[in-house]
Every structure is written in structure tokens, then in C-alpha cells.
Amino acid sequence: MALFRKTRxxxxxxxxxxxxxxxxxxxxxxxxxxxxEKDLSQKLKVCDRCGHHFSLPAKQRLKQIVxxxxxxxxxxxxxxxxxxxxPEYAEKLEQVREKSGLNEAVITGFGKVEGIEVGLGIMAPExxxxxxxxxxxxxxxxxxxxxxEKKTPLIIFSASGGARMQESIYSLMQMAKTSSALARxxxxxxxxxxxxxxxxxxxxxxxxxxxxxxxIAEPGSLIGFAGPRxxxxxxxxxxxxxxxxxxxxxxxxxxxxxxERKMLKKELALLLKLHEGGEKVG
Amino acid sequence: MASWEKQLAHLxxxxxELEIFARExxxxxxxxxxxxxxxxxKIKGEQDQDIAISPWQRVKLARNMERPTTLDYIGMICExxxxxHGDRLxxxxxxxxxxxxxxxxxxxxVIGHQKGRSTKDNIARNFGMPHPEGYRKALRLMEQAxxxxxxxITFIDTPGAYPGLGAEERGQGExxxxxxxxxxxxxxxxxxxxxxxxxxxxALALAVGDWVGMFENAVYSVISPEGCASILWKDPxxxxxxxxxxxxxxxxxxxxxxxxxxxxxxxxxxxxxxKEMGKRLGxxxxxxxxxxxxxxPSSLLERRWERIEKIGVWTQETQTQKKVxx
Ligand SMILES: [Zn+2]
Numbered sequence: 001m002a003l004f005r006k007t008r009x010x011x012x013x014x015x016x017x018x019x020x021x022x023x024x025x026x027x028x029x030x031x032x033x034x035x036x037e038k039d040l041s042q043k044l045k046v047c048d049r050c051g052h053h054f055s056l057p058a059k060q061r062l063k064q065i066v067x068x069x070x071x072x073x074x075x076x077x078x079x080x081x082x083x084x085x086x087p088e089y090a091e092k093l094e095q096v097r098e099k100s101g102l103n104e105a106v107i108t109g110f111g112k113v114e115g116i117e118v119g120l121g122i123m124a125p126e127x128x129x130x131x132x133x134x135x136x137x138x139x140x141x142x143x144x145x146x147x148x149e150k151k152t153p154l155i156i157f158s159a160s161g162g163a164r165m166q167e168s169i170y171s172l173m174q175m176a177k178t179s180s181a182l183a184r185x186x187x188x189x190x191x192x193x194x195x196x197x198x199x200x201x202x203x204x205x206x207x208x209x210x211x212x213x214x215x216i217a218e219p220g221s222l223i224g225f226a227g228p229r230x231x232x233x234x235x236x237x238x239x240x241x242x243x244x245x246x247x248x249x250x251x252x253x254x255x256x257x258x259x260e261r262k263m264l265k266k267e268l269a270l271l272l273k274l275h276e277g278g279e280k281v282g
Numbered sequence: 283m284a285s286w287e288k289q290l291a292h293l294x295x296x297x298x299e300l301e302i303f304a305r306e307x308x309x310x311x312x313x314x315x316x317x318x319x320x321x322x323x324k325i326k327g328e329q330d331q332d333i334a335i336s337p338w339q340r341v342k343l344a345r346n347m348e349r350p351t352t353l354d355y356i357g358m359i360c361e362x363x364x365x366x367h368g369d370r371l372x373x374x375x376x377x378x379x380x381x382x383x384x385x386x387x388x389x390x391x392v393i394g395h396q397k398g399r400s401t402k403d404n405i406a407r408n409f410g411m412p413h414p415e416g417y418r419k420a421l422r423l424m425e426q427a428x429x430x431x432x433x434x435i436t437f438i439d440t441p442g443a444y445p446g447l448g449a450e451e452r453g454q455g456e457x458x459x460x461x462x463x464x465x466x467x468x469x470x471x472x473x474x475x476x477x478x479x480x481x482x483x484x485a486l487a488l489a490v491g492d493w494v495g496m497f498e499n500a501v502y503s504v505i506s507p508e509g510c511a512s513i514l515w516k517d518p519x520x521x522x523x524x525x526x527x528x529x530x531x532x533x534x535x536x537x538x539x540x541x542x543x544x545x546x547x548x549x550x551x552x553x554x555x556x557k558e559m560g561k562r563l564g565x566x567x568x569x570x571x572x573x574x575x576x577x578x579p580s581s582l583l584e585r586r587w588e589r590i591e592k593i594g595v596w597t598q599e600t601q602t603q604k605k606v607x608x
Binding site for chain 2: 075077078079080081083084086087134135137138141163165166167168169170171172173174175176177179180181182183184186187202203205206207208209210211223224225226227230231234235239240243244248249252253254
């Protein structure tokens, strides 16, 4: 009897829970500590035991970064359809919309960061893994163009599993579209800060996420073009420790800085301030 | 069984009967047999034209090892090709070939994915799957073309970017992204032809341009049918179904507004008559290049941006209306 009770107790105490109930608790993939979801959200979804950064839903990101009451969403009515009549896609969209409470995998708009007006794109990893289809590409393109017209800086928070396969070629072409819009934005002499968060892969990496004047990543984020599983299958060996993590990209020269989530707003504000008042030369 | 199939089966049976009969009886029926064979051939030929080639068959045609490669086309359509190597940063990528040549009288920069023509050659070429240095070499030479006011001609034929350690270490995502951004602003015409496989980002990195032509049996999609099937349906065996769903044929892409022209292939595929294909490609380019070259740079760029920006499908809900855009 005593043994039984001890076992039960120890299962909870040593965090050996196998099936963590979703939406109530989350297990840290690094240190395996089980967090109550509500507490975790209050800590910006960062594990206070080991510093692991859980992926952050778009609305929480918005709340963390943008000054309260200053955000005006743009193009919220832009909605994906199923252009290729792809099996199960329309149903999937319907489900995800309901579950996430979002219309698509990115929220765009204007708001203030410590009083500075910026154009914002915030990807939603909770919406079909933040995959990029026509609507994501179009919304990102529009906010780039609007920020150019309004002469504001631009910050995009990426989080994406890559292409929206169900939109095939349309999905692929969004890479060209967003990158082309950024060419003109850059030409106009305006600041674009790209924040890469866990995970940023595929077509998003190979377009707007890598094109910041300044590329910032959150610690430990998976960032790459090809997915780790595909690479492992191709080369037939285990991937080295830390491969495709933010620290790996910093070491190889593809991002400027790694910034912890709790410092992110301050750092973005500082960078914005350092670019204030500058006019394009020439 | 369709009626033509029944007819054909019947004919073939009859031919067999006659052949056996002739041999057994030792009489000459070759004239009769030949007549029947001609008839069967005619039915088959008619049907071959009628039956549409399936997307999966086109995938296979696009990957056919016998298909001419970029170097073959350059040899057929250009004079004085001078290959140029290296990205000036790390190394040269044999999966992308690039250089200067003459198209008619006009100097051009030519760039394309290069597959091998034998297994050994293919290994050296990494099966036409570029590393970052390939995209960077391409961009270096495109910027050079911009400097010397030469049109850029690219050929697309790759399974995709190479998913390897080195390619990630050296930032293939950044390399592709940079090409997309920079190509959208080059002031010389960029003419793209998808000749075989248009595999995802590895293809697109050479394919942002003013005019995109596509061979009749070429394919172009965001992921391979096998990759799509294994990710979505956990079964690479469903590749044929994925090929249907991905809408990756030239005809599909023309409808989607992604390509401007379909270049017809000789019957059965361009590998059966490379020379004829080279002729058609050459004629196509000699028509398009001067046309784009006549445009002034700012309208050329305006046109390129519009071409890219209009691609996509969505609905836009406002308070009073629901609009479908394409
Ligand atoms: Zn932890």
C-alpha cells in the first residue's frame, strides 16, 4: 500500500508523466520539467529551469512586443481558399481556423514598440505550423509595401514549417513575391529587422526571414532550409549536436544576434532608436 | 475496355493466328499480315495522341536520364560559349553551369542547372542539386551581366536544393533568398526556361524573371511528389496521387499565371529528338530576348514586379463583400 502511494507520488514528482494533457500542461523538451500552461504563458513561454524557449502563439507575441492598445491589424479579412482542389485541404483549413481562432498563419499590422511606430508581421506557428501559402505571402508583401509607403521600419517574426504544400506552385511563388517586395523596401532606405523563432525552415527561411538588415534569433530555435529529418535521410547519418540551431547559425555567420525572449522588446526598441532620424544618403 | 482496345486486341489475335497458320501450312501470308499490322499501328497511333499524358508520366519524362541537359541546349542554341566558374567565396558548384555566349548576334549570360549524362557524371554534378555556392556563382554572374548590359538566360532542371550538412552550414536558405531579392531588381532582361525538373527553392533561385517558358513535359512544384506523399500521407508510394494533386504540369502552371509559354516537345519527349528541341528552344529565345531588350529598364522592372506580385489566390472578406482574387 505504501509502495503504491510512493510510486504514484514519484510519477508526478520526478516529472515522469508520459501523456501530458494538452492545453493544461506542457513538458519541456530539454529538461523534461512539466509546466502548467497558465504559468508558462506568464513566463513568456520560457522554461524557468533550463531557459528553453517554447514556440509562442502569435497573439502572445503581439502582446509581448507591441505597446498596449497601439496595434491596428491590416488585411485581417484575407482568407485562404483551396485553389488546386487539394485533397483534405479545405477541411484542414476549416479545422485550424476554429482551433487557433486565427484566420491565417500570420498577423500583420502597425503598432508601436516603446513609442516607435513600426510595420509588423507575426507568424503563427499554431496555424498549420506557420506554413506559407498565398495568404501568408500576400499579407507579408502588403505589410512590406505599406511600411514602405508610410516610411516606417518593419519587424517580421518568423515561425514556419515551410511551404504550404497544398498550394504547390502558389506557395513557392510567395518566396519570390516577398523577397521582391523587400528589395524595394531596402532600396527606399528603410530598416527591416527579421526575428527568427522556433522553428523557421523551408521557404520562409529562403525568403524574407534571411533578408533582414539585422537578423535576430531566439535561443535554441531550429533555423534552416531543409528539414533535419530530410537531411538525415539523405546523408544516412546522425546530425551533429546543435545542428541548425540558432547558435549554429550565429557561429556560421547567418544571424547577427541571439536574444532571449524576455530581452527582445528592449533590444528591438534600442535598434529602432539607433535608426531614428537617419536619412537615406545619395 | 474501350472499343479501340477491343478492336486492337482482336487485330493482334488475328495477326497471331495468321502467323501460326502461315508457319504451320508453310504458305506466304506476309502481305495480309503486314496489312493487319499497319491497321493495328494506326489505331495505336491515334490513341497515343488522344490519351493525355498523366502528371506522373510527365514527372518521369522530366527526369528521363536521356533528356538533353543545359550544356546540350547551350551547345545547340549558342555560339562561343565561355564557361565561368566559382562564387569567389567558397568554391565552384558543378551542379550549376554558367558563362557567356552569343545568341544570334547578341552576347548573353547563360546559367542553368546541370545534370550528368551518366551515373559517374551525375555524381560529379550532384544530380543537378546545387549547394549555396551554386546560387552565389549564379548571382555573381547575373550581376556581371547587369554591369555589361547582357540579357540573362536561365535553364531550370533540378530535383531541388541539396539537403546536406554543408549546404545548411553555408546557408542555402540565405543564398536562395538573396537571389530572389536581387534578381527582382536587375535591370537586364531575365528569360527563364524550365526544361526538366523545376524542384522547389533550388529551381526558383534561378527562375525569377521577365519571361518563363516551360517545356511541354517539364514539371515545376514546391515539393517532389514523393516528398509530398511521405509528408502528407506518410507514404511515398502515393507519389502518383501527389503528382496529380500538386498541379505541376506546364498546362497547370500556365493556368496559374506562373509561366508565360509552353514550348512543345517532339512526339514522345525531347529525348527522342534533341536536335528538334534545340531548334524550338532557339527560335523561342530569339523571339523573346529582342522583345524584352527593347523595353526600357524601368518598365521592364515594373513589369517583372507585377508579374511576381499578382501570383496567389485568396478571398478577401470585407464588411460588405467577398471578393475572389487571382
Ligand atoms: Zn526546461
